[in-house]
Amino acid sequence: MSGPVSSAYLDHSASTLMRPEAFEAMVPWLTDRPANPSGAHRLAREARRAIDDAREIMAVALGAQPGEIVFTSGGTEADNLAVFGVHDRRGGVVVCAATEHHAVLEPTQSAGGRVVAVDGRGVIDLAALAGALDDEVTLVSVMVANNEVGTVQPMAEVVEIVRRLAPAATIHSDAVQALTWLDVAALTAGADLVSVSAHKFGGPKGVGALVVRDGTALAARQIGGGQERERRSGTQNVGGIVAMAVAAEAAVATRSATVERVARLRDRLADGLLAAIPGAIETGISAGDRSQRIAGTCHLCLADVESEALLFLLEEAGISASAAASCASGAMEPSHVLAAMGIPRDLAFGSLRLTLGWSSTDADVDLALAVIPAAAAQLRAYATPAEVSP
C-alpha cells in the first residue's frame, strides 16, 4: 500500500526522537575517536574525560553525586541490576508495584517477591504497600511514571512508608519515563537506586544509567573489567554516554516549557478523541483529572475496537501509535498494567496509547483527531457481538 502523505509519530514513550545536539555530540565518538576509555594513551584519556564530564552532567540531572552514576546499556539493565543486585547481595524479599515495567516485575517475581496492588488510576495502594512491608524486605521498587498509562507515583509517600516500616530496605525507582516530564532529582531524592534510559529523553538507544547512592549494598550482575567501579563491567559506550548527558541536560533545561506546551497538545488530543469517539474511556482518569499523569501520555480504551486492527488503520493513515507492550514476536499481549488497574480484558484489547514527546506539534494532534475517530467507526461497523463480549 502506498505511504501516507502526512505522518504523526505518537509513540514517544516507546522511543522519542534524538535531540539534534545529542546526535552532534555523539558522532565524533563513532568516527574519529576510537579509543577505549580504560586505555593508557592520550586518546583514551580524552574518552575517559568525556565520560567523566557526562557523569557529572547526569549527576546534576538526577540529583546524585558523580560517583553514584553507573552507566548501563539501558533501562532494563539498570532495573535488573537494581533488583538482582540488591537481592543477590542481601537476599530477603523484594517488593514492587503491580504496574512496574517487566524489567522490574520479572526480576521481582523471579526472586519470589511481593507485588503490591494499584488503584484504578494506576497509583500504588499505600495501605497495601504498608501491608507488604516487614523486616524481611530488602528492596522496594516503585516507578516514578508508568510507561503505558503515564501514572505518576507518590514517591515521597512511598519513601516515608518504607523508611518507617522497613527501615533496612533499599528503595529503587524506575525513572525511565520521567526525565522529560518530571523533576526526577526531587522526586527520587529519597530513593537509593534510580534507573534512566537515554532514548526516552532524546538520547540514543543502548545506553542508560543507574544511580547507586553511596552506601547502598549492591552485587554486580555483569562482571569482568570492573569499569564502572566494580558495579558494572564492560567497555563504556562512550558516544552513547556523551549523547545521553547532552540529552539529559537539554531535557532538564527545557522541561517546564516542554511540559506546558505538550500538556496542552495532549489535552487537546485526549479531549478531542473523547468527544469524537462514542464510548471512549480515558484509562484511569476520572472527571478529567490528569494531575497524576505525565504530560505526554494519552491512553484510551475503546470498547468494540481491537487495538491490533486500529493500529493498522492508523499506520495506513500515517500515525505511529501503540496499544501496550509487545512480545518478542510482535504480537500484542494483554497489558498487565491495565489488568492491575482493573480494566476488563475485553476493554483492554481496545487500548490505544498515544504518547507525545519533546518534538510533538499541533500538526501531530490535528492528524490524530482527523484519523482516529473515523478508523474506530470503521472497525465498529464490522464488530460482531462475539467480539464485543467474548
Added chain:
Amino acid sequence: MAMSGGVDSSVAAALLLEGGHDVTGVTMKLWGGASDQGCCSVADVDDARRVAQELDIQHLVFNFGDDFTTHVVDPYVAAHAAGATPNPCIECNRHLKFDRLVRRADSLGFDAIATGHHARVVTGPDGTHRIARGADAAKDQSYVLHMLGADLLDRVLLPVGTMTKDAVRAHATRLGLRTAAKPDSQDVCFITATGGRRTFLGERIALHPGRLVDTSGVDVGRVDAVELVTIGQRKGLGLAGDAAPRYAVAVDARAGVVTVGSAADLLAIDVVVGDLAWSGKAPPAGVELLAQTSAHGVARPMVLTSATDDGTVTGRWSEGPQRRVAPGQSVAFYDGDVVLGGGIAR
C-alpha cells in the same frame, strides 16, 4: 496473505506480488504456551517477517490467542476427554484462518485473503466457487479446507495450489527466499515433540486407566489412559505378543473401556457424520460421491442418506466395509477432485 513462516506461504506471497496484487503479510500468534514448531513459535514469526521484508511487503502479527484457545485447544481437550480423536488443524482453519482472520481483513478494507494451502479454488457448473484438490496429490490439503463455503471462497486465493511442492521450493530458491529449504511443519502446533499429547492432555484433564476387552467383553489387558486411545490404534495397547494383530475398535471413555478386535472387527459399512458444512447446496440423498476420512487418506465412493433431525447423515461405503472412522475425525466429501463439503464423524 497469511504467512506462517513456511515455504508455501512465502512463495504464495511472492506469487501474489508477481500477479500485481497489493499484498500485506499477516502472521497469527495463536498459542502462548510451549511450542516447538508450527505457526506459533517466535522463530517462525521471525521467518515470516524476514520473508516479508525480502519481498518488501508489510508484515503484521495478530494475536488471536484467546480465539485459538476457545475454538481449537479447549474443544481438542474436551474431545479427548470424551474419547474422541479431534483434528485441531481443521478447527483452526474453520475458526481462525477462515473466520477470525477473514473478519479482521474485512474490517481493515482488504478484499481477499490468501493462504499457502495446497488446494485450488475452482468455479463449479453453477458459477459458484469450490475447493478442489491441489496439483500435488501428495501434498493436497483440500481435506482440511472442506468446510469453506462458496461465499467465502469468492475472496480466497490459494496461489500455490496449482504447483507441486517441488515447484514451490524451486520458486523459493529462485527468489532466494530464506524458507526455500525449510522442512514442512508436522503434527499439531501446540503439542511439543518432547512432551507429546500425553503431557499436554495430562496437564489439562485427568487421564484415566481403562480396561481392554475383546469383542465378546472378556478382559484382555489394561491401558493407562483411555483418553489417549484412538480407534484403529494397534501400538501401545500392550497386545503386541498376540498371534493376530489387534486394534482398538471402540473407546468408551466414560466407562473406561477400550474394545479391541481383529482387522475385520475394525471394519464398518456405515459412517455417521455430523456438524455438516457444504460449499453450496447439500447433495441429494442417494447420490454416490467420494469420502475421505483422513488428511492423506484415499477417497472412496460412498452414498449418503438424507440428513436426520439431529443434523447428521449416514454414509454407506459403496465398496463394502472400510476401516472404522474415529469419532471426532473429519470426513470430506468430493465430486471427483472438487470438495462438496464435509463434517465430523460421530
